[in-house]
Amino acid sequence: xxxxVLIIFVFLISEKWVFAQLNVSAEIRPRAEYRQGYRMLPxxxxxxxxxxxxxxxxxxxxxxxxxxxxSLQDVRLWGDQQLRSQKSSLGVNQAWAAxxxxxxxxxxxxxxALLYDNGRLFAxxxxxxxxxxxxxxxxxxxxxxxxxxxxxxxxxxxxxxYKTAYDNFGVNYKTLGLWHLSRKSETLYAxxxxxxxxxxxxxxxxxxxxxxxxxxxxxxxxxxxTRLQGAAYKQTGKTSTGQNINAYYHSAMLRQSINAFxxxxxxxxxxxxxxxxxxxETDAAFSSLYGVGHRYNGYMNYFTNIPLHTKGAGLINPxxxxxxxxxxxxxxxxxxxxxxxxxxxxxxxxxxxxxxxSEIDLTFxxxxxxxxxxxxxxxxxxxxxxxxxxxxxxxxxxxxxxxFVMLTVKPVLFSDY
Numbered sequence: 001x002x003x004x005v006l007i008i009f010v011f012l013i014s015e016k017w018v019f020a021q022l023n024v025s026a027e028i029r030p031r032a033e034y035r036q037g038y039r040m041l042p043x044x045x046x047x048x049x050x051x052x053x054x055x056x057x058x059x060x061x062x063x064x065x066x067x068x069x070x071s072l073q074d075v076r077l078w079g080d081q082q083l084r085s086q087k088s089s090l091g092v093n094q095a096w097a098a099x100x101x102x103x104x105x106x107x108x109x110x111x112x113a114l115l116y117d118n119g120r121l122f123a124x125x126x127x128x129x130x131x132x133x134x135x136x137x138x139x140x141x142x143x144x145x146x147x148x149x150x151x152x153x154x155x156x157x158x159x160x161x162y163k164t165a166y167d168n169f170g171v172n173y174k175t176l177g178l179w180h181l182s183r184k185s186e187t188l189y190a191x192x193x194x195x196x197x198x199x200x201x202x203x204x205x206x207x208x209x210x211x212x213x214x215x216x217x218x219x220x221x222x223x224x225x226t227r228l229q230g231a232a233y234k235q236t237g238k239t240s241t242g243q244n245i246n247a248y249y250h251s252a253m254l255r256q257s258i259n260a261f262x263x264x265x266x267x268x269x270x271x272x273x274x275x276x277x278x279x280x281e282t283d284a285a286f287s288s289l290y291g292v293g294h295r296y297n298g299y300m301n302y303f304t305n306i307p308l309h310t311k312g313a314g315l316i317n318p319x320x321x322x323x324x325x326x327x328x329x330x331x332x333x334x335x336x337x338x339x340x341x342x343x344x345x346x347x348x349x350x351x352x353x354x355x356x357x358s359e360i361d362l363t364f365x366x367x368x369x370x371x372x373x374x375x376x377x378x379x380x381x382x383x384x385x386x387x388x389x390x391x392x393x394x395x396x397x398x399x400x401x402x403x404f405v406m407l408t409v410k411p412v413l414f415s416d417y
Contacts, residue, residue, distance in 0.1 A: 020063040024414040027056040029129070030078075030407055037400020039301045041383060041391050051078040054129040056093070068097040069112075075129045093133055108138045114151065114290070116180050117191055117217040120231060120251075123292035132290065136176065145185055151178035165205040173197040174208060189219040193233075195289065199240035209238040211245060213289060225257040235286050247271045247286035262323040268296060270306045272314020272343040276351060284343070285312040298337045298359040299379045300402055302391075311390055314342030321361075328367075335361040339387075347389045356390060357383035371412065376405040 036047035058071040073093035081087060096110030111133050114122040125132040136153040153176035157167045166174050175198035182191035194214040201207035215233030222228055230252040237245050253266030270286045285307035293304030297317055303309045321335035341354040363377035381400040388396050 021417055023060040023417055025058045025412050028409045029054040032405045034403040038402040041388060041394025042398045042400055043394050052129050066099050070095050093131055104142050106140045111135050116193060120291045121289045125292050127294040145183050147182050149180045163205055166200045174200045187221040191217045209240055209242050211237040227255040229253050239283050243283045246282045247284050249286045260325040265320045267318040269342060270315045272310060273312045274343045275346040276344045285314060299361045300359055300381050310341060313345040316340050316342050331365045333363045352386045352389055355384055356387040357381055372409045374407050378403045
């Protein structure tokens with residue numbers, strides 16, 4: 001693998017003098033974590049301390065009419081391999097090529113990140129050391145203030161000579177179709193998205209269940225220091241098990257900046273199933289597809305898969321946060337989340353209290369240089385008895401907590417941009 005990296009680098013260096021531009025960058029990101037009730041309520045077991053690390057080496061090559069991007073990635077947990085292990089952990093997290101058909105149209109094919117609007121439906125999921133990437137074909141069109149993307153994908157586990165089931169049932173999509181149209185001006189950004197992701201029926205690969213998600217996102221800068229944004233999405237079609245879907249989502253946020261302070265207040269609502277209505281066979285639990293949850297629903301990650309983590313009852317999450325720039329190199333973020341079920345959930349033949357608990361997140365960031373920073377945070381959850389029911393166990397007598405320290409170093413090793 002080292003020889004391959006060297007060959008690629010030498011080739012790009014020799015070619016770039018003729019007509020192209022090359023940027024070579026790296027990333028080293030170790031993160032130490034203390035977990036006592038992270039993602040689930042604590043029990044009688046002792047807390048966990050661990051260190052994970054992400055290493056990346058990326059080549060970004062741009063020629064006159066095409067470009068390509070190759071990123072090698074190694075994600076590991078300190079101590080997960082024997083000291084003399086010969087097992088390789090190096091892989092590819094992104095590898096794509098793009099053709100510029102003209103100044104307004106381009107086509108990109110390969111493994112790539114998909115990020116749209118505020119990342120609610122499609123995001124990089126950068127908190128995860130491995131990130132999140134898609135094997136897709138994407139066509140992009142730009143004209144005046146408008147931009148349009150059309151994305152398609154068809155997935156298999158391995159090369160086959162005949163049709164068999166897709167082994168990633170209920171996890172990865174079998175097919176993906178996406179259409180995204182946006183318009184941006186100095187003060188307004190508006191977009192519309194339509195997504196159709198198909199999942200094979202378990203043990204019957206000839207049957208494909210397609211889920212449809214569509215809606216809009218709006219961001220309006222009222223003044224230079226005041227911003228209003230919101231989103232609304234509808235979900236229809238069928239789940240991966242064939243159940244009909246009728247779900248929805250909406251959110252709003254108001255953000256205000258005053259000197260070194262940045263304040264925001266907002267909410268998110270994910271529809272859920274009403275367990276009291278036993279005759280309703282439609283699934284009303286909205287899924288945020290392949291978006292980010294860590295950024296919006298608390299760093300404790302209790303609610304990253306809303307249908308699964310609320311047992312289908314949905315979620316309402318009012319929140320408040322403030323960012324404070326304490327100095328040129330030091331900043332702080334304080335956030336509060338209030339969690340409650342959107343619909344009824346039955347336990348012992350009665351609906352439980354919808355209030356699940358509250359979370360407080362405190363993070364600090366120290367900028368070491370333009371390509372390095374140090375982050376550390378401490379987070380606590382204040383769960384209720386309803387949280388214990390939804391999470392399926394654990395103790396609410398122990399205060400769940402989570403802490404991390406993360407160093408990120410992202411140097412540019414070579415660039416002629």
